[in-house]
Amino acid sequence: MTQPALSVRDLVVHYGRRRGTPPAINGVGFDIAPGETLGLVGESGSGKSTIGKAILGLQAASSGSITLNGTDITTASLRRRRVSAVHLRAVFQDPYSSLNPTLTIGQTLVEPLRVLRVPKQEQWLRARDALEAVGLPADAIDRYPARLSGGQRQRVAIARALVCDPKVIVLDEPVSALDLSTQAQVLNLLADLRDQRQLALLFIAHDLGVVRFLSQRVVVLYRGQVMEEGDAEAVTQDPRHPYTVALTAAAPVPHPAQQARRRAAREALGIGAAGTAAAAPAGCPFANRCPLAVDRCRTERPPLTGTGHASAACHRLDEAAALRASR
Ligand SMILES: Nc1ncnc2c1ncn2[C@@H]1O[C@H](COP(=O)(O)OP(=O)(O)OP(=O)(O)O)[C@@H](O)[C@H]1O
Numbered sequence: 228m229t230q231p232a233l234s235v236r237d238l239v240v241h242y243g244r245r246r247g248t249p250p251a252i253n254g255v256g257f258d259i260a261p262g263e264t265l266g267l268v269g270e271s272g273s274g275k276s277t278i279g280k281a282i283l284g285l286q287a288a289s290s291g292s293i294t295l296n297g298t299d300i301t302t303a304s305l306r307r308r309r310v311s312a313v314h315l316r317a318v319f320q321d322p323y324s325s326l327n328p329t330l331t332i333g334q335t336l337v338e339p340l341r342v343l344r345v346p347k348q349e350q351w352l353r354a355r356d357a358l359e360a361v362g363l364p365a366d367a368i369d370r371y372p373a374r375l376s377g378g379q380r381q382r383v384a385i386a387r388a389l390v391c392d393p394k395v396i397v398l399d400e401p402v403s404a405l406d407l408s409t410q411a412q413v414l415n416l417l418a419d420l421r422d423q424r425q426l427a428l429l430f431i432a433h434d435l436g437v438v439r440f441l442s443q444r445v446v447v448l449y450r451g452q453v454m455e456e457g458d459a460e461a462v463t464q465d466p467r468h469p470y471t472v473a474l475t476a477a478a479p480v481p482h483p484a485q486q487a488r489r490r491a492a493r494e495a496l497g498i499g500a501a502g503t504a505a506a507a508p509a510g511c512p513f514a515n516r517c518p519l520a521v522d523r524c525r526t527e528r529p530p531l532t533g534t535g536h537a538s539a540a541c542h543r544l545d546e547a548a549a550l551r552a553s554r
Contacts, residue, residue: 230297231258232394232427233282233315238291240274240281240451250289251277253451261394264421264428266442266459268435270474274451275431279397282429283317296394313343316388320400322380326372332358332383333368336390343391357386361416378409382416389420399431414441435475439463447471450512452528457537468539469547470513511541519543519550 240252252274259265267275280286282293284300293301295315316339319325326335336354345353358368361382372380381401388396398417402410418441421428432438438445438459445462447455447470455468466472511517514524524542531538541547 229260231294232261232263232296233259233429234292234294235278235282236292236294238278238281238293239289240277240286241289242277249451251451252281254291255446255448255451255453256291257446257453257456259395259427259429261427262421262425263444264418264430264442266438266445267429267431267448268433268438268445268474269448270433272450273448275433275448276399277451278448279317279399279429279431282397283315312339313391314394315397316391316393316395317397317399318381318384318388318401320403322377322384322404323372325384326380328372331369331371332363332375335372335383336368336387339387339391353390353392354386357390358383360389360420361386376409377405378413381405381409381413385413385416385420389424393426395427395429397429397431400433401430402437403432403434410437417441435463447474452512453531453540454513455537455539456531457533461537465537467533467537467544467547468513468541469517469519469543469550471539472547472551517543519546 234256235258236256238252238255239250241248241250255274255278257265267278269275277286281288284303288301291301292299300315330338333351333354336357337350340350340353355365355368358365363379363382363386367375367379367383372383375383381404384401401417402413405413414437417428417430420426428441430438430441442459444457445455445459446453447462447466447468449470454470455462455466462471463475466475510523510525510527511520511529514520517524521543527542529540529542531540532544533539
């Protein structure tokens with residue numbers, strides 16, 4: 228296998244050190260190859276953004292390692308972080324608050340290059356190239372964000388990430404604030420840019436349909452732990468972990484009858500309360516809500532086990548498979 232563009236190993240992140248507070252992230256690991264999208268999925272509070280922030284150096288890791296193109300950036304000094312900033316960029320959810328309203332699009336795009344001390348002439352050439360790469364007209368360079376739609380602003384945010392010629396982009400819910408047709412355009416753009424530039428994308432989202440569209444592989448997170456991981460097709464179409472089964476059953480769908488069924492599935496499994504639950508149990512964090520849980524699930528953390536296509540952290544995989552087959 229080629230060297231991963233990004234490797235995360237045994238990542239643990241604590242917010243605060245109060246006794247008994249469970250870590251927000253508890254031993255998460257994954258690799259992303261050049262040209263690959265890894266979808267990070269889980270309900271609100273499962274820890275998706277915290278992983279993104281730890282990778283970007285916006286939140287300290289308590290332990291574990293983060294490696295970018297073979298360079299350990301977990302505890303890299305500020306200077307090294309600056310160098311890594313060339314290769315590691317981010318696009319966030321809200322295109323309305325992520326752009327400075329007092330800067331033109333051109334000024335927005337050259338800003339990161341100015342910080343990286345790229346020669347001035349080259350800054351503007353690269354800004355124009357990035358604008359073209361995201362499908363915005365050349366004259367957008369002199370406009371202010373207020374004159375752009377949400378989709379256009381998100382294209383600017385993507386151009387701002389691209390202008391540094393990164394290897395890895397962390398996309399934290401980049402299309403959640405957009406309407407459906409704009410979502411599709413932005414997702415297609417991201418897929419094209421990934422393929423053309425061999426970008427490694429970490430795609431954080433709660434919507435499984437969106438994740439499946441862009442990702443080759445998926446990691447399913449629950450209360451800061453990986454429940455299941457593997458090929459996007461395998462994880463989303465044929466989930467093995469009871470939590471993933473519940474999550475896929477609970478994915479929003481337009482038809483009212485299906486919505487009612489899925490609402491019932493969400494309620495039955497307590498989906499939607501990941502961040503509000505009491506301290507994580509010693510065993511599987513999903514045990515208290517899992518219909519298949521036995522005593523062992525509450526006391527012993529299950530390791531990730533599986534085939535080449537997908538792995539799940541569950542002591543009851545055989546029973547989960549039997550349950551699925553009986554439905
Ligand atoms: N700044 C903070 N201080 C303390 N706890 C935090 C902080 N940010 C997040 N958390 C907690 O960490 C856990 C993971 O939160 P995080 O925002 O990473 O989840 P998420 O999956 O990205 O959720 P969402 O989809 O709602 O953004 C939650 O329990 C949350 O309450």
